[in-house]
Amino acid sequence: MRPRRRATVGGRAAAWVEAGPEGAGPPLVLLHGGGFDRADLSWGAVIDRLAAERRLIAPDLPGYGGTDGFGRPHDLGDLTDWLRKFLDHLGLPRIDVAGLSMGGGMALRLALDAPERVRRLVPVASYGLTGRLPFDAAARRLARSETRLAFYHAAAGSALAVRAGLFMAVSRPWTVPRDVVAEIREVAAEQAERRSFGAFLAGELAGQGRGLRGDLTARLPGLTRPALFIHGARDPLVPLRHARAATAAIPGARLVVLRSGHWPPRDCPGRVSREIRDFLDAPVTGSDAAAPGAGAR
Template sequence: MTLLPHGARSEYLDLDGGRVRVLRGGSADAPPLLLVHGGSNDNAAISWYRMFTEFGSDHSVIAPDLPGFGGTVGIEPLGGPAAQADFLSRLLSGLGVERAVVAGVSMGGDVALNLARRHPDRVRALVLIAPGGLGDRVGNRFTHRAAWWAARMPDPLLFRFSALANRFVGLALRAVVHDVSTMPPEVVAEFRREGRRPGASLGYLRYNQANLGPHGMRNDLLPVVGEISTPTLFFHGERDPIVPLRGSRRAAELMPDARLVTVPECGHWAQLEAHDRFVEETRAFLDTVGG
């Protein structure tokens, strides 16, 4: 049985020839809050497990599974963040939502930034947790070249390696989270379950294939991120082993209306690892933007 967060209900939207699972919470008449999950074995219920009870009292909370993730079926994974941002714009139209506060974690932060850049009228404010898309390469040039070659492997080999890696999702979780004891047991169980799902990681594989160039990242927004004037809160763990803090720090400096909150002794899933701090900072930020 898949995880359903407290305060959430599961709905399906027919879109792009498939069915999109959307977790909904709160009142439909309240200001919309769109939550965009991350990559790997993530889905809307995992990244946003605690957010429906926290924000459902004063927001209409909307958390879709992107194509290739979770319970969304019948739509091929979209690859890069620009295509995923356009998909979210269509999804908002399908839900009858004109404008929303958008929160995104990791890959979802990359998608949220692209949504604000490509469809600025859709985004009232941004809350970005360790967002991707703010770096020119993966590690050093040798690490990046190796990652690029790996992403170019034929699908059968990629799927075989992914399936093998997903047998050790517990180790993967420890490589992402600074202190696993901060994670709700239900989230850990769903993360393991998602890793065993047929087709798991396909959405993230396509995202990486779209973004990894031979010499650098194709999705690096730092050269243009200063054009995004949307009010933005960056929230980043200081012990993040996946997405370097320097990207969020530099983007917060370049954007005209952005601030950065860093959390000590916290890894990549900062909204889960430092839940109370995240809710406090997000509420304070939303108060300033009227969201």
């Protein structure tokens, strides 16, 4: 695990990884996913490739790594509110942002709620693109059951169990380096105690309806920031059709499809890094120069 910077954000301890030089443009904030994750687990290989070119900030999200959780069920709105407080603490009025899975939903929600704070965004295998969980009925039962903790305990106790689970995430799980497998086991042991993703699912499933509270599909046509979606062709958790529908709904959005599952930043770090670099370095347009409600920064 990389060294963290630490502060208090919203009354709770927060930690983040920072790399790269100060630049003239906004920094790139990298948001990790839920479950078996923390800042540099998903984004470490991308940080290695982009750190020479731009300032990168990858926070441990609430309940992960060195950042305190909410201590209660929470949803995508809670996480995005925390993100805004985190950016305020760092004095960042405007950012580029890339988010994986749950972090992708946060990136989209931030750009929808506060477009003046986002120059460009890259949702990767993003949450928020559907109102249903995969295998919805069974997934809802599992989300409300303590049985789900068995997955964390199995991964914490066995490298073989980790590699079996990676079949949903990467194209060649047997090639994932041993140090990454060891880090996943460490995170799994931590999350078996903290249960952060369970608290997120509890918040997302709260209410009388059958939908997820973080479903952003109805709002996507109103997204005004340039967006590049990156998605795995065989993602079982957020099937590719949802990314295609989201891209079609957002004016000017683009979609890159990779030979991957639900973990493109680790499965294809070189390709993901190049796509992000090219997208962020593309010529500035009028919409990039000043977002709605924001002056040029």
